[in-house]
Structure formats: structure tokens, C-alpha cells
Amino acid sequence: MPSKKSIALDTEAAIDRLMHFLAIEGITGEEQAIATAIRQSLLDLGVPESAIRFDTANERIPLPTQTGNLIVELPGTRDDEPRLLFSTHMDTVPLARGAVPVRKGSRIVPQGETALGGDNRTGVAVLVTLVAELFKQKLPHPPITLLFTVREESGLFGARYLEKADLGDDLAMCFNVDGRSAAHLTIGAVGAERWEIEITGKASHAGVYPDRGISATLIAALGLTRVHEGGWFGKVEKDSKFGTSNIGTFGDAQGRAAGDATNVVTDFVKITGESRSHDARFIREISGAYKAAFHDAAEQVRDHEGKKGKVKFTSRQDYHPFKLKEDAPVVLRARAAVEAISRTPEVKTTNGGLDANWLVKHGIPTVTFGAGQNEIHTIKEFVDLAEFDSGCRLALALATMAE
Template identity: 30%
Template sequence: MNEKYNVRDLFLSLVQIDSHSLQEGEMAARCKAELESLGLQVTVDKAGEALNGQTGNLIAKLPGEPNMPKVLLAAHMDTVRPGESVNPRVDENGVVWSDGKTVLGADDKAGITAILLALQEIQQQQLPHGDIQVVFTIAEEIGLQGAKQLREAQLDAHFGLSLDSGGALGTIAVAGPGQAKFEVTVTGVRAHAGVAPERGVSAIKVAAQAVASMPHGRIDEETTANIGSFVGEAPTNVVADKVTIIGEARSRNPEKRERILEKIEQAFAQAAQAAGAKADFTQTLMYEGFDFPADAPLRKRIEKALHDSGFTPNPQKVGGGSDANVIQTLGVPILNIGLGYEDIHSTNEHIALANIEHAAQVAVRFCTLPWDVA
């Protein structure tokens, strides 16, 4: 898997392109050029305009044989901070690191590299395949915002493979939770804390009592809840009358997630009512969950691609979300596989170049398998 692309040169060049969320313009231009050089037809959607970013999502297509399955390959172009001026180095074992001042950006430029390598291999070897659609999204790291701008009419595939997960090669995220975020504004009564504190109602105290009584942390094997932000600011001589709480609830069971949210809302309502305060609760569904059983056609296809590439499938139920959560709601069944990167979202992030090559081999096999993979 070589000639045009060398995995080392391609990956190192991609991680050196700055592409924080909503600042993926240069990265998108490079990816568009690479995809077009491989014979794909590329369009840029309106996600950038909707999100006030530099570019939209890239949606590309390589036409194939009509009697073979249509497949989709997905990855995202943005990175978390600090990700500017990445200075990669390759150690004696072929593992790539940053210089310790930034993230590396293997999440998810390793996925993009693997997809480009796979497309090159398919073209060079003239391997039979159905239509291959490639989706490179923006703004994944800030809540899957780019993927949420995709529309069902833009996607056309029977099976999808997302290359955007940690874990060793062989890992498949076969089940994951839906996530809802909530925000609560607690309004109390402002008063002088030294002269007349009894005239006030502390929003901070009310909110603290509610947080202490609400479900929190690991609820059960498939359900969690968390507070991410608790903000109530006032001078020490003022009974604070305003607090804003932001949190989330996740579960692979939508009914459990809704019950947890009801209990959280109830905890704030009860604490506010008892103190003579007010609690305004809102929730937003960020993405739905998924669960693919062992006999699901997509799961069988991915496991076959892994097995044929020399890896033992390792299905996992995960707690996080990715673009795959959004894409699967648009009519394309899609699962995430591990690429072998480690310590993502940190300045210790690293990945072996061999893992990227192996992921590309899996993607090649995924794209070229016939309908019947039994």
C-alpha cells in the first residue's frame, strides 16, 4: 500500500495542518484535493455556514459496480485544543507523538489517513466494489455539530464504517448510549448577606441541595448522569440569587435516560419549592444510542473484514458518542472501529503507523466484500 501515499509522510503532513473545530478550512481543502485525485466526486455542504465555520462537511463518492453493496467511510477533520503547530516525531518503534506541547491529532487524522490509503489500494489493485461514499465532517469534537448538519438525502449507503475510536485493532463499538444535556437556572432572592440575610433565598444553597439529592455518576451498567458546570457568582456580602447548572444524562436505554432526567428535574423543583425559589429546567437530546446484535448484517460485515485482515473482532459496549451516533439516525447503519491510538485529547496522544496501515486494510476489505459475508 504505497506508491502514491506513504503512510508516514501522509499522516505526518495531515497532523501538521491546524484544524481546531470550525477552523478546518485548510484541512478540508487538502482532503478535497486528495479525494479528487483518487477519482472521487466531492461536494462541500452548508454545515460551515450554519455553524459559522471555515468550511462544511466533505461528501465524496467513488462509483462502483451496481451488484455490490454501497458503503460509507466516515472520519472527522477537527481536533481538540491545543492543536496548533503540531510538531510530530516518530520513535524507533514507529510510534508517532507530538513534541508534548500539543495533541497529536490522531483523533481523527489517523482515520482520514487510513481511508485515503484504503481508497488508493482499491484503485491501484482494481478491486471490485460497490459505490463508496466518504464523509469527512467538521466540528465533531464540540458535540458532533458537523454531523448534525447532514441530511438523509445526502447519504446513500447500505453499510457504514466509522474510523474514529480508541482501542486496539479489532475493537468494534457495537452499542453506545444516547445523550441528553440539561440546563437548570435556579432563581432565589437577592439580599444583603450581613444586614438582612433572612430576607434572601440563596440560589447557591438551593442548587447545592438539588445536586446532592439528584441521581449522579454511575446509575447502572448502561446509564450515567453528571454535572459539568455549576456557576453562581456574587459578592460575599450578597445572598446570590442566580445559579446555572449544566449537566448530562446518558443511557443505552432511552426510557432509563428519560427517567433519570425526570428525577433530576424533580430534585431541582422540590428544592426550589421548599426554599421559595424557582428552577427552570430544559433538556436537549444530543444524539440517540444504538445497539447492534451479533446477527446484525453490518456487524457481521465488519467482523468479517477484521477477521480477513488478521484481527480478532472484539465487540464492546461503550459510553461515549461519535458521528456514528448521528449518521445511523439518517438511515445508514454504521459502527466505529478502534484504530489503536492512545491518550487522545492529551499532549501524550500517540499512535503506531502500523495501526493506521492495518486500519486501512480493514477498510479495503469492508468496501470490497460481497453481499453475502457468511
């Protein structure tokens, strides 16, 4: 097995590339600028214009999205091998808006009170560096497709609305770059449902006629109490089944504070939340517990005439859970590649969602590895440059190792 030193890499060029991409804004749904920068970088490296295109996923995504997924098809020098897919997402969380990257020793950090956007500019830089090194070193490799998705941070939408046929024929497997450590190979992830609860009560003067009102706030409070008492909030364990749930927002239909004034019985509350588990049935069971709790709560709050409020519960599947077998070809290739860069592979699952959830659902076995992200989604975010280097080397190993 070749050592890490035998896999050549222009580390400083890779870091310069990362700094360049980190400085380009592209929060979720607003990926046009970073997509343009990626495209130009690939053209500058010698990728033919005809090999680079955008799909139409943004036309199917139910939220405003500036551009589709960016897809790049590279011919192989070993055409007898199946095509490999490398993926990452282009967008960052909104907290990274206005980020200015600064290199400090072995890290890149944000200059101001923002996130950095290493999630997932590290992945972008890894994939562009992969192309740079394949071309510069004239390394043998199978046909390769690169996928840069949109709106991962706001719901995995780019991967969800991807058309598999747009990725080329004979796709064997995928390697998704999104995480902290190159040695950590994520082969499974939870699924999730997101849901909304709309509670309609009846307004009345809270001082003069409080009994004539139906408090949507009280219904909400009773519903949450029932959920908590039933063991369905936060970490959920039932009959050897495990999951999580959370309330995200509690307000009016526009996301403002629920209610109008202290002297008015609140007539409407909207709550949003999520349910997660590695068990698809248990996800639905958690969501169902919330639905039942709030409908039961509505029965307990009535006005002076015995009328009650209304509860509308709607849910949608955000992404499907998955778990690859440890002896799956994609996992074995990933393990061998980690060992090729002199690291010890660690196979794991995650309680967060990844583009891999939808790529696997599309029929593409996908392993996710990291490239230096740390403290993501916070103003303490930084990129560990040693891990970024390992991520670049791992991508090269994955792309060039023989079957």
C-alpha cells in the same frame, strides 16, 4: 480467507499522509483548513473535482461552523453491488490547537503540551489512503461514498444535521473510523441528553440582611445533594437499568464564577450537565430526577417574606442510543474483514457517543473501528502506528471483499 500480507499497502506513504494531516489545525467548528487539505489530497490522487463537494450542514448547526461535511462519491467497478459508506470526522478537540506531530519509533506523539489530534486525523488518513490504494492497485470495489464530518467533538453536529440524500443512492452500510483498535468493532453506543439548570435567587447584603436574600448557590447545593442521595449522580443503577450523569459547569450565565462577592447573596447560578444510557427511557428518567431535585431544593430556600427562588430546567437530546444485531450484514462484513487481516474481531458497545449514533438514526447501519488512537483528549495522546496500519488494511478489506 486472505492473510494480512496479501492485502498490499504502502505503509510509509500512509504514515506520511497521517503526519501531513496531523500538522494541519482543525479544532471543532474550525475545519476549513483540514477540509481544504483533504480535498486537495484527493484531487492529487486523481479523484475528479466533480466527485467532491460540501453539504450545507454548517448552515443548520446551531454553533458557528466554518464549513459543511465533505462528501466524496466514487464509482464502483462492481456496480451490481450496493454502495458502501466510509465515514470519519475532521475536527479535533481544542486541546490539539497548535499540535506539532513527531514520529518516535512506533508512535506519533505531540511535540509540546497539546493533544495530538489523532482523534480523528487517523480516520482522515485511513480514508484518503483507501482512495490512494484503490486507485494505485486498481482494486475492484462497489460504489463508495466517503463522509468527513464536522463538529463531532462538540456534539456530533455534522452527522446530526446530515441529509441522507446527499450521500448517494442505495447505501447498504457504513464503516466509521474512530477509535484505538482495528479489531474492536463497535456496534452499539449510549444515547445522551444535555441539560441546563438556571437558578434565580435574590441578592441582598450578606452581612446586614442575609435573611432578605435567596441564595441561588444554596439551592444548587441542596439540589446536588438530593441528586447524590437519590443515587442519580455518576454511575446510576436503578431496577436493572444503567446509566451515568455528570455536572459539567457551575457558574453564571457567561461561564464565569457564580456570585459577585462574599458579602452579596448569590442571585443566579447556571449548571450544565448530561445524562447517558443505552436505554432511551432511562436517559429521560435520569434527567427528570435532576429536574425534580432542583425544584424541590428551591422550595427549601426562602427569604424573610417566604418568597422562593426559581428554577428553569431545559434539556435537549444529544444523540440516540443504538445497538446493531450481531448477525446484521454490516457486522458480518466487518468481522470477516478483520479476520482477513489476520486479527480476531471483538464486538463491543461503548458508553461514549459516535457519529454512528446519528448515522444509524438516519437509517444507515454503521460499525465503528479504530486506527491507532490512544490517550485521546490529553497531552499524553499518541498514535500507535501498527494499529494505524491495521486500520488502513481493514478499510481496504472492507471496500474490496466480495459479498
